[in-house]
Amino acid sequence: MxxxxxxxxxxxxxxxxxxxxxxxxxxxxxxxxxxxxxxxxxxxxxxxxxxxxxxxxxxxxxxxxxxxxxxxxxxxxxxxxxxxxxxxxxxxxxxxxxxxxxxxxxxxxxxxxxxxxxxxxxxxxxxxxxxxxxxxxxxxxxxxxxxxxxxxxxxxxxxxxxxxxxTRPGVAPSGDRARPGDAVLVSGFVGDHGVAIMSTRENLSFETAIASDSAALHGLVAAMVEAVPDIHTLRDPTRGGVATTLNEIARQSGVGMVLDERAIPIREEVAAACELLGLDPLHVANEGKLIAICAAGDAVRLLDAMRGHPLGADAAVIGEVIDDDHRFVQLRTAFGGKRIVDWLAGEQLPRIC
Amino acid sequence: MKYVDEYRDGALAERVAAAIAAEVDPGRIYSIMEFCGGHTHAICRHGIEDMLPATVRLVHGPGCPVCVLPIGRLDMAIELARRPEVTLCTYGDMMRVPGRDRGSLMKAKAEGADIRMVYGSGDALRVARENPGREVVFFAIGFETTTPTTAVALVQAKALGLRNFSVFANHVLTPSAIQAILDSPEVTTTGSVRVDGFIGPGHVSTIIGSAPYDRFARDYRRPIVVSGFEPLDIMQSVLMLVRQLNEGRHGVENQFSRAVSHGGNAKAQALVDQVFELRDSFEWRGLGTIPDSALQIREGFADWDAERRWQLRYVPVADNKACSCAEILRGVKKPADCTIFGTVCTPENPMGSCMVSPEGSCAAYHLYGRWRDMEKRA
CATH class of the missing domain: 3.30.1330.10 (PurM-like, N-terminal domain)
Structure with missing residues (x-):
């Protein structure tokens, strides 16, 4: 060859x-x-x-x-x-x-x-x-x-x-290291990639100014591990979105999570498109975002480090890890109720990446 | 999102919740059925049950078009899709519903059937125009909300002389289902289903208006509040129902006045009437065979009727024995009462229709609310 x-x-x-x-x-x-x-x-x-x-x-x-x-x-x-x-x-x-x-x-x-x-x-x-x-x-x-x-x-x-x-010495993030009490962070607005792709599909085309968030995240990660070397878990929420990624981590680590809907950064255009299409933005794919889980005491330092990097400017703490044998990811809704954030079932959109 | 966020305001929700809590009679159970699967979904998605007193109980009704379609009708669609000349256009929700012998449109597609997921009848019409060599069939399902769009597609197909397009019509009627529930032995005799009042469907009512419910309120003495789909709409509708019940009233009230009028959308109704007529009888999953409860395509549009074109025959198929969809659709059981809920039957591997559509009670519970049942069992 x-x-x-x-x-x-x-x-x-x-x-x-x-x-x-x-x-x-x-x-x-x-x-x-x-x-x-x-x-x-x-x-x-x-x-x-x-x-x-x-x-x-x-x-x-x-x-x-x-x-x-x-x-x-x-x-x-x-x-x-x-x-x-x-x-x-x-x-x-x-x-x-x-x-x-x-x-x-x-x-x-x-x-x-x-x-x-x-x-x-x-x-x-x-x-x-x-x-x-x-x-x-x-x-x-x-x-x-x-x-x-x-x-x-x-x-x-x-x-x-x-x-x-x-790998870097002393840095070992893994999906099985989330512990009750840990903080859950996201590096910015979620759902941009999936909505950008959907807006171009012929059978569900709609006008939106949303562009994919596709980006290389290792620079952001470098800034993060410099501030907090012991980040417990890092994962990029691609297919299946933030919801599926957090469920994967919950299962791997044998823990539950509680998220605060109001804290999750979602662009208004993405929220509107999801509303129209009947999708949950937490199930929509990202290509330039990461989820980080760290000890509660490290959360502020990690958040500051993320916000100091262009790809983490809109980072937020979105929830915490809890003890839960069922390994459920729960959400306190903006409305005041509570619900589960589940795995994505089936295929939301084929060939998203 | 303007016009949406206003109806999801957590602070306002607390005030409505406080009003409901203050006004309920503590010695009384308020059993309210939300007819529509869209309401069931919103209730679970926003966690509304957490904000209601324990004495206010929400009973989930059959208003999910994917859920109520019996296996026999789905099998007709699968049979159609397997014909080599046919391109079947369907709403995505129908793809994973299990048919006879655990077949489904998804499996038929994997085996080579030409099946396209569409967002509506207009997309199907476009597929037909773009593929003149294919027999394009639109698998039309839904309550009165979607019927006018199917009617428009048929009128357009006729005007265009589009001979390679047809519709497999499965449109059903909301008032017939409400009547079936009110007449069911569980409500009238055994009392295993208690329905003190209804949260009436909002989207359906934008078409048919609130007038068709007047006779239920009058004859069956049940209050009905036509409700929007945002969580504040639903909370306010619950409050309006609690007030009617406290005052011993049973009227039709319209919470969704920003979209629903008493008479409904006359133009849409005329369009539906032009294309469709009542079917003598139609089998509903869970509710059985109900006379005058569905629509069929009129003689004048017979050339675009897939049932006539392929002489499709309906063969009833019994539901899977382990599946409780029928009881869940009548409000007799809650999803967690079904022995296979969350174990054998999951959204990834659904055994019954209620686990497929996001408007199905089982799917909504599994997706959003199943930790409640886990806590109860524990």
Missing amino acids: TKIGPTDRSAFPRKLDLRHGRVDLSHGGGGKAMAQLVEEMFGAAFDNPLLAQRNDQAVFDAPVGRLAVTTDSYVISPLFFPGGDIGSLAVHGTVNDLAMAGAVPLYLTAGFIIEEGFPLGDLGRIVASMAAAAREAGVSIITGDTKVVERGKGDGVFINTTGIGV
Whole structure:
């Protein structure tokens, strides 16, 4: 299999036609067309010394300490959406999965499954966006893979990224470490990503100014662990939203939680869209928010650290961890009653990330 | 959110709650049925039961269109969807309702049936226009609230001469269901269901008005308050019912006056009448077969009637024996009284229809309120 290498102009006298060209089966065939796509598009955009090794694998010195590895596949529809695209999302999502271990993200791999007929120009936009997101996040895309499937057997492009990071000594957030009395924090407005995607779907389109919150959170996490190294739990509430994430943590840690509805930051436009669509904003996906759980005594310091970072400016303490054998996540409603915040049942919206 | 937040004001809620607590007769039980599943959902979502005295009891009624549709009618839709030429357009809630032999539209879709989730009849009409080679069927369910939109789609399809569109009509009538409950042996004879008054449906009444309830108030001597769906609406409606009961009155009152009039929406009613006529009888899950309780498509729109086009026949199917949906829909049982609630039957793996739609009592309880029952059991 030909792997990503540096651009070799002499080998490909005619450049890829980004204006009118389309991906065809030869771009995944292992021959010269594929080599050109890999070199001119991926190699040029992601250029870094490890990628430039041009081997079937990237070889590098192992960093000192404990490694964190994660993988995620991105199948979002539509590919381009307000606030991002599948390329930036494929970087942010995987970087965030590393960051939720308190790890420093170092490297990504990128696997592309492209449908025959996909415009080369669109692929170029996605790759450029992915490269920009990786550059901004300070991670290198060090190896990759390209496959092309026949028309009708895919939907534009699917991307898989694997992330490698190194953990920080003394920082070990985990889903099983929430303890009764702990504070539950969220880093900002919830539900933006899901509502932004829904607003673009053809069968439920509505006008909204909401953009996806897609962002890499490791910088925010760095500021947080500097202020409070012993954060008990970190998790990004993606599919299933804040509600599902908190239920996962409650189950893993064997605890319950009580949230205060009035404290949960939700944009008015998101609340209105959810009202219209009959959705609970707590079930709507996020791509640039995190949930943090820490000892009550650390909460103010952690909140200050979060609010001091641009991606945590609207952070809030939204509830506390309690002792509960049923592991229920409860909500004190703004109205004055109480209810459960349950797992998302079924699928709210397919292909949200 | 203007026009919504005002009706969710916690401080105002406390004042209404205090008024209810002050006005209830401590020696008396107030058993109030909210007919509509939308109210059940709001009650659970906002935790309204926490704010009412223990003597005010809310009995959840059958007003959830997904819940009351019997298995036999769902099976007709699944059968239609499996036809290779058919694209079935359905409200998302219907997808997971279990049919005969645990089949469902979701499973039929996974097996290759062309099923699209839509938000309304207009979307289905669009699918038909965009796919002239497909037979597009709209699986129409609902009470009087959604019937006019189905009627509009049929009128438009006829005007456009859109031959590849048809409607599988399952629209049902609220007054018939209220009457069935008031005439049921549980209410009239055994007394196992006590209904002192009704929180009347709000959205349905925007179409039919509050007039159709006058005879229930008069003949059955039960007060009815037509209510909006925000938590303050419901609290205020409870207060209005408590006052009527305390004063021995049984009238129809309209709490939802910002949307509901006595006569309702005459234009929508005329449209429905143009397209639909009464069905001789219709089987409801839980309530049994009720005469004149549902609508069918008139002869003039026969070409757009999926039942006629494919000569669909209704075959009654008994509910799953372990499932208590029937009793829950009549108010005889609460969700937690069902032996399979939360164990065998969950939102992820529903056995009965009440666990599927967010307006179903079981789903609303499971989603929002089941810790109450856990506390009681413990």
